[in-house]
Amino acid sequence: MIVKPQKPLHWAIVGGGMLGLTLAHRMSAQGHHVSLIEAGDQLGGLTSVWELGSVTWEKHYHVILLSDSRLRNLLQEVQLEDQLKWVETKTGFFTDGQMYSMSDTKEFLTFPPLKFIEKIRLGGTIFYASKIRNWKRLExxxxxxxxxRWSGKGTFEKIWMPLLRAKLGDAYEVTSASFIWAAISRMYKARRSGLKKEMFGYVRGGYRTIIQRMASILSERNVPVLTGHAIRRVQKNADGKFTIDFADQPSQEFDRVIMTTPSTVIEKACVDLTDDERSRLGSTQYLGIVNASMLVDKPVSPYYVTNITDGWVPMTAVIEMSNIVDREETDQKSLIYLPKYVPAGDPLFEKSDEEIRESFLTAMEKMHPEFSRDDVSAFRIARARNVMAIPTLEYSKSLPEQTSSVPGLYLVNSAYITKGNLNVNETIQIAEDAMDGCLKAELANHKVGVATR
Ligand SMILES: Cc1cc2nc3c(=O)[nH]c(=O)nc-3n(C[C@H](O)[C@H](O)[C@H](O)COP(=O)(O)OP(=O)(O)OC[C@H]3O[C@@H](n4cnc5c(N)ncnc54)[C@H](O)[C@@H]3O)c2cc1C
Incomplete structure (x- = not known):
């Protein structure tokens, strides 16, 4: 009997962030016929870059942790591991109008805002959280x-509560304990080795280097990359294929569709999903961000992150990227981010750039007496509404199946990160788990040749 080889499928991967890029890279490496579809005019999504004065860098700050093994494997695959640079960093705390360094155990033990017993309880909570394996009960x-319960009222009010408010806005009230567990686990892993010093890394040239390298590999494999293609509708036809309609481009047909965009986009576009699936997707609560980047003539602090617990400061933190990234990369200036995390519907998104700039710079001048807005040579504000799905109570149970009710339509976005906080390493894990899980059978059934690179 002659077995007829299965016809290769044409896969649409919707969303050209790190998740869609990883899927396109890995699936095309196995010889699958994929097209990568992205609404923006460049790839990268949240890791994409822009020009800030004389510097091209990410709209949102990114660092790599020593423990980001999946990301490091990917960097090795695309031959960028040797471009990684590791730097020891310091952390600051701005609390009660004062700046403190909180970069090692000694500084933690002498941190004035907390009484000795409160420090013990804070340290104990962090240690205990790092040992928890059954995270599902925390949901x-x-x-x-x-x-x-674990840190006590004093530590909660002085440290945790302001940090939660800063990081989640009012959404902290509906967030489950798995959020703080995931954040602590990631930071604990980052400090686990050696002297518990914090080491962060970046690839020379930042994510621009990573995205460009991945795009050039896709191009060598003749993978169509359709930037400027915002999908409006994904519909299954009678012949089993999918038609994707775009906002400003002619419709196209595909055999299979993988959605990596935010759940809110999937809910609106994928019209064949059941009411239950669409209601689950639509009820995902997203955390957004209003994130200012600026170039400053002089360094502002020795810290990579300054956490802020004083409620009057309009930003969540101060991120001085130049305490990690070599100044040669940033025209010898200090690259600083001033992020404010807010729920997707927050009125801050409607404020003008001028209003936000004024309030952020005024706060910077109060926090750092040596800082002057006269030293700021470039200032831009990035806004993203659907950054991270908030892990609400029993969050993992609220997600629809990744193999949707529509045969051939798969849901593989970052909202499926259930036991971690949003970061690129987790994002890659979602792509890898999908290829080993919901996509596995179809990929095996339609096996194809392996790409040369
Ligand atoms: C301020 C900030 C700091 C961060 N810091 C770090 C860090 O230090 N380390 C770390 O590892 N991670 C960090 N992250 C997280 C990291 O950026 C994300 O984990 C990762 O970029 C998510 O990739 P993604 O592909 O899932 O999503 P996205 O990057 O959001 O990609 C989704 C893509 O879908 C596209 N899309 C949306 N709608 C449509 C449509 N209708 N049609 C077609 N395309 C569409 C979007 O344009 C986008 O490109 C940070 C994120 C932020 C915001």
Whole structure:
């Protein structure tokens, strides 16, 4: 009997962020016929770059942790591991109008805002969280309740509460304890080795280098990359294929579709999903960000991150990227980000650039007496509404199946990160798990040749 080889499928991967890029890279490496579809005019999504004065860098700050093994494997695959640079960093805390260094155990033990017993409870909470393996039970407990239980009222009010508010806005009230567990686990892993010093890394040239390298590999493999293609509708036809309609481009047909965009986009575009699937997608609560970047003539602090617990400061933190990234990369200037995390519907998104700039720079001048807005040579504001799905109570149960009710339509976005906080390493894991899970059978059934690179 002659077995007829299965006809190769044409896969649409919707969303050209790190998730879609990883899928396109890995699937094309196995010889699958994929097209990568991206609404923006460049690839990268949240890791994409822009020009800030004389410097081209990410709209949102990114660092790599020593423990980001999946990301490091990917960098090795695309031959960029040797471009990684590791730097020891310091952390600051701005609390009660004062700046403190909180970069090692000694500084932690002498941190004045907390009494000795409060420090013990804070350290104990972090240590205990780092040992928890059964994170699913934390999904049932509000983060506020869990932190009060383990850290006590004083530490909660002085440290955790302001940090939660800064990081999640009012959404902290509906967030489960798995959020803080995931954040602590990631930071704990980052400091696990050696002297518990914090080491962060970046690839020379930043994510621009990574995205460009991945795009050039896709191009060598003749993978169509359709930037400027914002999808409007994904519909299954009677012949089993999918038609994708775009906002400003002619429609195209594909055999299979993988959606990596935010759940809110999937809910609106994928019209064949059941009411239950669409309601699950539509009820995902997203955390957004209003993120200013600026180039300053002089360094502002020795810290990579300055956490802020004083409620009057309009930013969540100060991120001085130049304490990691070599100044040669940033025209000898200090590259600083001033992020404010807010829920996707927050009125801050409607404020003008001028209003935001004024409030952020005024706060910087109060926090750092040596800082002057006269030293700022470039200032831009990035806004992203759908950054991270908020892990609400029993969040993992609220997600629809990744193999959707529509045969051939798969849901593989970052909202499926259930036991971690949003970061590129977790994002890559979602892509890898999908290829080993929901996509596995179809990829095996339609096996094809392996690409040369
Ligand atoms: C301020 C900030 C700091 C961060 N810091 C770090 C860090 O230090 N380290 C770290 O590892 N990670 C960090 N991250 C997280 C990291 O950026 C994300 O994990 C990762 O970029 C997510 O990739 P993604 O592909 O899932 O999503 P996205 O990057 O959001 O990609 C989704 C893509 O879908 C596209 N899209 C949306 N709608 C449509 C449509 N209708 N049609 C076609 N395309 C569409 C979007 O344009 C986008 O390109 C940070 C994120 C932010 C915002």
């Amino acid at each position: 049932k407990i509000p983060v506020t309740k869990w932190l009060k």
